[in-house]
Amino acid sequence: MTTISISGLRKSFGPNEVLRGLDLEIPPGEFVGLMGPNGAGKSTLLKILGGIYRADAGELRYGEERVASLAERPEVGFIHQDLGLIDDLDIVANLRLGEPPMRILGPLLDARRERKEAREAIERVGLNIAVETQVGELAPGEKALVAVARLLQRGASVLFIDEATSTLPPQDARRLISSLTATAGKGATVVMVSHKLSEILDATQRVVVILDGKIAADARSADLDRDELARMVVARETRGERPRRTRGPGQEEVLRMRAACAGRAGPVDLAVHRAEVVGLTGLAGSGLHDVAYMAAGAVSCRSGEVTVATGVRRAMVPPNRESQGGFADLSTAANMTLSALSDWRRPGRLLNGRAERRDVVEMVERLDVRPPDPEAEFGTLSGGNKQKVIFGRVLFRRPGLYILCEPTRGVDVATRADLYHLIDELREDGAGILVVTSDFEDLFAVCDRISVVESGRPGEFLSVDETTAEQLEAFI
Amino acid sequence: MSANASVADPPAPDRTPAGEGRKGARGAAATAFSSKRFQGSITFLAFIAIFIGYGLWLGEKFANIDARALDIHQNTPVLLLGLAVLVTLIAGQFDLSVASMATLTTYLVIGLKVNQGWPFALVLGVCILIGLIGGLVNGLLVVRCHVNTFIATLGTGGIFAGLASVYGKGGQLAPTGDSHQLPSWFSGTTSLGGFGEKFPAVVLWIGLCAVAVFLFLALRRLRPPGRSEAVWTAVSAAIVAVLAVLALTVLKIQHYVDAVSWTIGILIVVAVLLWTLLDHTTYGRYLRAVGSNAEAARLAGVKPGKETIKAFVLGGLLASFAGILLGANQGSASPEVAAGFLLPAFAAAFLSTVVLSTGRFNVWGTLIGGIFLVWVGQGLVVGGVPFTWTGVVNGFVLVLAVAISTVLRRRGAGR
Numbered sequence: 076m077t078t079i080s081i082s083g084l085r086k087s088f089g090p091n092e093v094l095r096g097l098d099l100e101i102p103p104g105e106f107v108g109l110m111g112p113n114g115a116g117k118s119t120l121l122k123i124l125g126g127i128y129r130a131d132a133g134e135l136r137y138g139e140e141r142v143a144s145l146a147e148r149p150e151v152g153f154i155h156q157d158l159g160l161i162d163d164l165d166i167v168a169n170l171r172l173g174e175p176p177m178r179i180l181g182p183l184l185d186a187r188r189e190r191k192e193a194r195e196a197i198e199r200v201g202l203n204i205a206v207e208t209q210v211g212e213l214a215p216g217e218k219a220l221v222a223v224a225r226l227l228q229r230g231a232s233v234l235f236i237d238e239a240t241s242t243l244p245p246q247d248a249r250r251l252i253s254s255l256t257a258t259a260g261k262g263a264t265v266v267m268v269s270h271k272l273s274e275i276l277d278a279t280q281r282v283v284v285i286l287d288g289k290i291a292a293d294a295r296s297a298d299l300d301r302d303e304l305a306r307m308v309v310a311r312e313t314r315g316e317r318p319r320r321t322r323g324p325g326q327e328e329v330l331r332m333r334a335a336c337a338g339r340a341g342p343v344d345l346a347v348h349r350a351e352v353v354g355l356t357g358l359a360g361s362g363l364h365d366v367a368y369m370a371a372g373a374v375s376c377r378s379g380e381v382t383v384a385t386g387v388r389r390a391m392v393p394p395n396r397e398s399q400g401g402f403a404d405l406s407t408a409a410n411m412t413l414s415a416l417s418d419w420r421r422p423g424r425l426l427n428g429r430a431e432r433r434d435v436v437e438m439v440e441r442l443d444v445r446p447p448d449p450e451a452e453f454g455t456l457s458g459g460n461k462q463k464v465i466f467g468r469v470l471f472r473r474p475g476l477y478i479l480c481e482p483t484r485g486v487d488v489a490t491r492a493d494l495y496h497l498i499d500e501l502r503e504d505g506a507g508i509l510v511v512t513s514d515f516e517d518l519f520a521v522c523d524r525i526s527v528v529e530s531g532r533p534g535e536f537l538s539v540d541e542t543t544a545e546q547l548e549a550f551i
Numbered sequence: 552m553s554a555n556a557s558v559a560d561p562p563a564p565d566r567t568p569a570g571e572g573r574k575g576a577r578g579a580a581a582t583a584f585s586s587k588r589f590q591g592s593i594t595f596l597a598f599i600a601i602f603i604g605y606g607l608w609l610g611e612k613f614a615n616i617d618a619r620a621l622d623i624h625q626n627t628p629v630l631l632l633g634l635a636v637l638v639t640l641i642a643g644q645f646d647l648s649v650a651s652m653a654t655l656t657t658y659l660v661i662g663l664k665v666n667q668g669w670p671f672a673l674v675l676g677v678c679i680l681i682g683l684i685g686g687l688v689n690g691l692l693v694v695r696c697h698v699n700t701f702i703a704t705l706g707t708g709g710i711f712a713g714l715a716s717v718y719g720k721g722g723q724l725a726p727t728g729d730s731h732q733l734p735s736w737f738s739g740t741t742s743l744g745g746f747g748e749k750f751p752a753v754v755l756w757i758g759l760c761a762v763a764v765f766l767f768l769a770l771r772r773l774r775p776p777g778r779s780e781a782v783w784t785a786v787s788a789a790i791v792a793v794l795a796v797l798a799l800t801v802l803k804i805q806h807y808v809d810a811v812s813w814t815i816g817i818l819i820v821v822a823v824l825l826w827t828l829l830d831h832t833t834y835g836r837y838l839r840a841v842g843s844n845a846e847a848a849r850l851a852g853v854k855p856g857k858e859t860i861k862a863f864v865l866g867g868l869l870a871s872f873a874g875i876l877l878g879a880n881q882g883s884a885s886p887e888v889a890a891g892f893l894l895p896a897f898a899a900a901f902l903s904t905v906v907l908s909t910g911r912f913n914v915w916g917t918l919i920g921g922i923f924l925v926w927v928g929q930g931l932v933v934g935g936v937p938f939t940w941t942g943v944v945n946g947f948v949l950v951l952a953v954a955i956s957t958v959l960r961r962r963g964a965g966r
Contacts, residue, residue, distance in 0.1 A: 373850055393850045400850075402843035404910070413840050414851045416833040425831050468851060 077138035084133035095288035106259040108275035111285035112487040113459035152226030162211030196228040216247020244513035325349030329507035334379035338365035354522030362531035387475035394480035403454030605930040620810035631873035633899030642862040643842035648708030649870040653889035656874025686867020690860030725883035744879030750816025826914040898949035
């Protein structure tokens with residue numbers, strides 16, 4: 076059991092100082108929650124520890140030994156957001172990846188022993204499924220557990236988890252965390268990055284908050300309450316109190332789905348009215364996102380119909396920012412204006428670059444995108460800022476119907492508040508909004524009516540004011 | 552081992568840092584601009600260094616405006632093919648059929664006149680139509696039938712080259728004494744295809760003046776905060792004027808203008824049109840979005856299939872254009888006449904991502920990259936290396952240039 080000590084760690088990318096002399100000590104067997112806004116330096120810290128980046132200055136000690144990183148040590152394991160599993164291979168093959176082969180004879184592999192050990196490994200994290208299952212067929216939570224099992228099988232006793240829960244629906248996230256808690260209980264060190272306050276408070280023993288590349292707070296979790304922690308993490312003023320809603324939902328329907336079926340969803344019957352926010356939630360694999368695609372017109376219905384009020388434009392924030400949302404090698408400006416490009420078209424069909432730039436600068440200010448540079452490549456932005464750029468694109472389209480999938484996934488506490496604020500504004504302006512999310516907080520923060528999607532169809536719609544999270548979970 | 556290991560290998564520009572927000576948009580933009588420019592200019596400067604080396608080694612034999620312009624003139628079809636593959640590369644597709652399409656249209660433009668005796672306007676129309684149809688077939692195969700882009704265009708390329716071969720009966724096509732003759736403006740020493748016939752200089756001078764004005768306007772917009780507008784306008788005007796005088800006296804730009812043949816002039820016009828289309832219209836934006844992330848483009852309201860098909864059609868059009876100019880240059884058509892152009896065409900398009908530093912496929916980089924490639928090879932030929940080495944040199948320069956620039960960019964911007 077070894078203590079990890081970090082002192083005076085510094086790291087810059089070009090002119091940007093990300094870590095500014097960070098000191099942190101992690102004793103063995105501790106479950107540490109690492110928090111901080113997008114871009115505070117959490118991921119950079121983990122990437123230095125994992126040997127992906129090199130620190131510019133500072134010292135890292137593993138026990139007594141001075142080291143450059145903790146990579147290549149079997150007892151230290153990292154899980155990043157994308158988990159690093161291969162969907163097309165089964166659980167056994169994924170667990171064996173990068174391990175020395177188990178041989179019976181010459182190049183022949185001992186498949187039986189591999190399977191047996193794989194079975195034991197996943198049972199250790201509380202999974203009980205056939206090890207021949209393709210990883211691509213697993214629920215997101217199960218995938219995360221397989222990733223943990225892989226590390227434990229290698230004998231990892233120090234685990235670094237980078238926002239692995241941000242893409243998980245609540246139940247799966249809880250499953251992962253209880254497995255991590257159990258692992259920590261057996262003496263392992265766990266360092267978990269998360270934006271979810273309750274998760275951190277419930278599971279961890281100690282909370283470390285990073286702001287602007289330094290440790291801003293370091294406390295026992297038991298000594299903190301939620302509001303205190305929220306204040307520590309937010310660090311900057313959010314946009315004040317959210318305004319009271321001045322009006323109830325309108326009568327006029329902007330979206331109507333009648334027995335609509337596509338993908339795993341359907342038959343779906345639902346309506347969204349003007350100045351109304353309708354929320355849908357459900358487990359991954361319930362066809363939740365297929366409902367959103369249908370509503371946005373991104374897939375056509377197999378049967379049934381989706382009608383949008385005449386003259387109403389619709390625009391969608393897709394559930395997966397990286398693979399469906401943005402263009403990594405294009406600029407923030409090009410990403411933002413794509414859906415409404417003809418707005419900047421001059422007679423003669425040429426684009427008016429100056430007007431476009433002016434409007435983008437305005438939007439970047441409005442949404443507080445960092446860096447506030449229209450030319451910054453989308454791929455270099457942090458998660459929360461990517462999300463803001465995608466919101467910018469949707470806003471430029473000036474739709475009457477918004478379909479927002481996982482609007483706050485992987486977004487820090489302050490940005491989350493900004494986005495809720497924005498959704499409120501859009502509702503005040505009379506837009507109809509369909510929020511499709513696996514994050515209950517979204518539902519309770521912005522929605523008027525909510526429903527749980529199960530086996531492809533939404534159940535009864537409930538008024539938010541009369542529903543509690545517990546009731547909602549009972550449906551799932 | 553220590554954590555502050557000095558081998559700084561600054562990785563990904565994870566531009567999330569909190570400090571970033573405090574800089575003005577302009578400051579951030581300027582930084583990104585200058586660092587990118589710097590990395591890109593390394594490749595550019597390396598080429599220039601090679602040419603200076605050639606100049607010192609070979610003297611007038613290499614450093615000769617007319618001879619180097621003749622290189623461009625003769626390689627215009629290759630450069631046009633570079634632009635053809637550029638369009639599809641931006642959409643994220645590989646069109647391997649362009650060289651065969653050029654061969655086919657060379658045969659048609661010569662043969663339909665010489666053998667069939669069709670009116671020449673009709674011949675040109677048919678050639679262009681064939682280019683459009685070929686591109687459309689490629690596009691439909693890739694987009695509607697979901698055939699892998701390599702396989703689809705390799706296959707159609709085989710068909711185009713095969714058709715040319717069938718039409719030419721496997722041999723050469725050229726006007727003979729008793730056949731129909733090609734129009735005198737099209738092919739011959741004093742024609743479109745001849746190097747002696749120069750592009751109207753007036754047009755080029757107007758173009759150069761436009762570039763100067765553009766430069767002036769761009770400079771004026773870069774006014775540093777704190778300078779008064781009138782002063783900065785004067786400064787910008789002075790800078791442009793000095794540059795103009797330098798261009799006229801030191802570079803003797805009038806000699807370059809005089810060296811531009813009709814073929815090169817047409818290439819420049821096509822490039823200006825294509826640049827406008829790709830960088831200043833919605834179509835260009837849509838195409839880049841599709842090439843970057845087709846699924847995201849679809850969800851953002853762009854139709855990736857439609858835009859991709861248009862890219863293939865445009866590529867086919869440019870390829871047929873290359874074939875026509877090839878016919879004009881050579882006055883005849885021989886088997887597989889353009890087959891060897893595929894590698895240099897792709898080389899030019901790929902060099903565009905490193906020559907002008909943008910990291911993106913672009914029109915001017917393709918032209919400059921293609922021309923540099925020609926000159927590197929030509930310098931060796933002038934220096935006595937047998938021309939049979941051209942292929943080796945092309946491959947070598949392409950791989951080296953792209954590899955070095957990519958490594959440098961990773962180092963610099965860090966990935």
